[in-house]
Amino acid sequence: MNKFEPMNTNDTDKADYERHLEQVTELLGKEYNEALQLCRIIREGIRLNIPLQRIKNYTDWYYNSRLALHLKKESEYIFPILGDDHELIKKALTKQRRLKRLFEENDQIEKSLNRIEEKLERLIRINEKSILNEVKKCATLEQLKQIEKVYHKNRITEEWNDVFWHN
Template sequence: MTTPLKRHENLKPLSRDHHHGLLLCWKITVGLKNGVEQERIKGYLDYFFSSQLVPHFQFEEAEVFPLLGEDHPMVERALKEHRRLKELFHTSLDTPALRAIEIELNRHIRFEERELFTEIQRVVPEEKIRQIDNKEKKILTPDPDDWADKFWT
């Protein structure tokens, strides 16, 4: 059994966002498994991308990644994955693209949680990590489940 990761208090809002991202992956899987029309899934993905992922990526890129530096290999990887995910969300979103989003978003979130955030907690001084504690005040995003067509239920 894996020991749960102890997340710094100031990174917890980002981890909550990651939880919602993992739920999105699950929703895609359920939608495809249940034969939900791709347009219904795409509608939710468009909403989730603009209301959740874009602000989250922007916050990470402006406030979190600079703590390690833009030339840190983990930051380079995270930025590359952000670009790839943005490309995927702007595709036609057929079944292969939906599956790619589900797989790559899941992989990206687990990388940030298990490796990138752990590295930040290991090498960045406490006072610097405290500077990112206003994420909830800076980014007021709607509830990701505030969507009428709950195709995943």
């Protein structure tokens, strides 16, 4: 038995735990896929020779309306499960800070867009494969319920109108 699982683990508790774990995995997976879609959009925009400022406008909107909130939720609700001293969390937080600086860059747009695409994909892969797997091993039912609540409460439905990647 995992030391973080509730001591009273009858079949009903285990099923409840598994259901919430599956829901959290699905919610996080959806946000990870959206972030990976941003990487594909940047690549496609550059491939189609879309003006860089147009791509930058989209990435700025995406960061401010979606990604910054996702990173904040991860930092507040996912990462604490493993702790600030966990090596994967240290790496993820460092990558988050670097990404933020890249999104804020306004002078070397092409270089920044290429690095955002590359670094965001790496961060998502680390979070998706390593951190999420570690969280699955030790999250409590209460933590899973809290993550679910936060991720359901903060769903964003606003859309971007300039879909240059469909040109």
